[in-house]
Amino acid sequence: MSRCAWRSATALAVxxxxxxxxxxxxxxxxxxxxxxxxxxxxxxxxxxxxxxAALATLxxxxxxxxxxxxxxxPVLFVPERAGTLRTELLAVSRAQGxxxxxxxxxMDGLLAALDAGYPVLVLQNLGVRWIPRWHYAxxxxxxxxxxxxxxxxxxxxxxxxxxDIFLRTWARSDYWGMVVSAPDAAPPFAQPxxxxxxxxxxxxxxxxxxxxxxFTTAVTRWPELALAHAALGNAHYAMxxxxxxxxxxxxxxxxxxDLQTARDNLAxxxxx
Amino acid sequence: MKxxxxxxxxxxxxxxxxxxxxxxxxVVGTEAMLQAEAAPHADDxxxxxxxxxxxxxxxxxxxxxxxxxxxxxxxxxxxxAEAAHLAANIEDAAAGxxxxxxxxxxxxVLLILEAVGVTDVFKAI
Numbered sequence: 001m002s003r004c005a006w007r008s009a010t011a012l013a014v015x016x017x018x019x020x021x022x023x024x025x026x027x028x029x030x031x032x033x034x035x036x037x038x039x040x041x042x043x044x045x046x047x048x049x050x051x052x053a054a055l056a057t058l059x060x061x062x063x064x065x066x067x068x069x070x071x072x073x074p075v076l077f078v079p080e081r082a083g084t085l086r087t088e089l090l091a092v093s094r095a096q097g098x099x100x101x102x103x104x105x106x107m108d109g110l111l112a113a114l115d116a117g118y119p120v121l122v123l124q125n126l127g128v129r130w131i132p133r134w135h136y137a138x139x140x141x142x143x144x145x146x147x148x149x150x151x152x153x154x155x156x157x158x159x160x161x162x163x164d165i166f167l168r169t170w171a172r173s174d175y176w177g178m179v180v181s182a183p184d185a186a187p188p189f190a191q192p193x194x195x196x197x198x199x200x201x202x203x204x205x206x207x208x209x210x211x212x213x214x215f216t217t218a219v220t221r222w223p224e225l226a227l228a229h230a231a232l233g234n235a236h237y238a239m240x241x242x243x244x245x246x247x248x249x250x251x252x253x254x255x256x257x258d259l260q261t262a263r264d265n266l267a268x269x270x271x272x
Numbered sequence: 273m274k275x276x277x278x279x280x281x282x283x284x285x286x287x288x289x290x291x292x293x294x295x296x297x298x299v300v301g302t303e304a305m306l307q308a309e310a311a312p313h314a315d316d317x318x319x320x321x322x323x324x325x326x327x328x329x330x331x332x333x334x335x336x337x338x339x340x341x342x343x344x345x346x347x348x349x350x351x352x353a354e355a356a357h358l359a360a361n362i363e364d365a366a367a368g369x370x371x372x373x374x375x376x377x378x379x380x381v382l383l384i385l386e387a388v389g390v391t392d393v394f395k396a397i
Contacts, residue, residue: 048369075346079337083369087358091349123368126392128385131378133393136368161392169392173366193306200302201351204322211302227309231302238301261305268298 034115036141036150037061042157043069050154051084052076054121054136057152058180059096061119067096083134086123086176090198094207098180099214101190101198105175107167110139112189118179119152125172134173183213192222196231203238211235219248226256233265242269303353322352328359336362 041060045053052069055076059067075092076084093100103109103120113120120139127133137153148160161169170177181187186195199214212235218228233248246269252262300308326347333343347355358365385391 051368054368074339074342075349078333078367081336081367081369083367085358085362085365085367087350087354087365088346091346091351091354095349123366124392125366127382128391131382132366133391134366134368162389165389165392168390196302197306200306201354203301204303204352205349205354207349215302227306230305234299234302234305237299261300261308265299 032111033142033144034111036143037114037117037119038140040119040138040140040152042152044155044157045069048082049073049077049084050136051089054138054152055084055089055092057138058119058121058178059093059098062098062180062182064096064098084136089121089136089178090201091205093178093180094202094205094210097183097210099183099186099195099198099210101179101181101187101194103177103179104194105177109175109189110177111142113177113179113187114139114141116188118181118187120177120179122170123173123176124166124169126169129172132172135169139177183210184217186214186217186221192218192225192228196227200231203234208235208238212239224255226252226259226262229255230259230262230265233262237265237269245269301352303351307353322355325352325355325359326350329355329362332359332362 039061041057043053043056046069049069052072056067056069056072059072072092075095076088078085090100090102103113110120110122122137122139124135124137125132126135135153137151137159139149139151140158141150142148142163143150143160146160147163149163149166151159151161151166153159153161179187181190183199195214195218199211199218202208202211202214212232215228215232215235218225219232222228229248230252233245233252236242236248237245246266249262249266252259253266256262329350330340330343330347333346334340338346350358382391382393386394
């Protein structure tokens, strides 16, 4: 028996004895459970196409109303893996003009996103580590009375998953979850670095317009954050506007004289 | 050995890669800037060509059944760091997609796991 299978067998024995052996994050304060996001669309998935269905759910909810899972499948589905990669969920969100924010992987992070009106795309392993069954679904609410998480999942528009089982299946992806946001309105729960990290890949992925918009939002919302100004400078530089870029790098240095990359970028673009 | 490689060496390569690739162009991009801020002393960097990583991912995508023209578009939508990450991890990355091929005793084990609430294989999809 492999070490992995052995560990699972042990876990099974413990579960059978105690009823609950796998620790998850605290379930949060469910008495304060946010209202279910009933307006979130539902797309019934084709076999193995939970990725395109789940991302279409988020993107349409965010205002890209013309999108469908079938429109996204060609750029998301990996035939030989019969599934979708997380990295490409992020990349395609950006290509569709949305900032993909990976959320703080915990029940509290999930509740904060729902509370702000953002459905959360989660990666679950519905099987076990040694027989994985990876699945994307979209959390739209928590039913405190029934003790369930409400999901758009597979063919079910309102699947109720008991919270403890949901947490176990979600834990196997290290609580990976994401929301999408328009670049000109960062969600209230967004942390400054989280927002910058979500938008930064756009720069080298040919999505400079998205980077510019998202960093402009960052500078407005966190005006004291040197990194936001530096990032906005980088986006201007990526779009070919060196003069504007230098102004933002200088702003960044005024806010934080130790920000070496802003200093380096100014030096690299210094006029002769 | 594979384990060691996956856990330590490849992430280091990925972390240092974007910094290097943009630094060569003179101006450091935001992705690399944020990584440099998070780990300012990670400077035993090795050069991995951004083009090379993208070529690698494109080839792997084609091998995984993606049409060459579409693979081109998909690779273009990745950042430098994402391309490097996928070049190193595409084989191991979890692909969400429901596929489950089990027979015999494994099926019975899954039924038991489901009954005690460890898995959610049979009801969810």
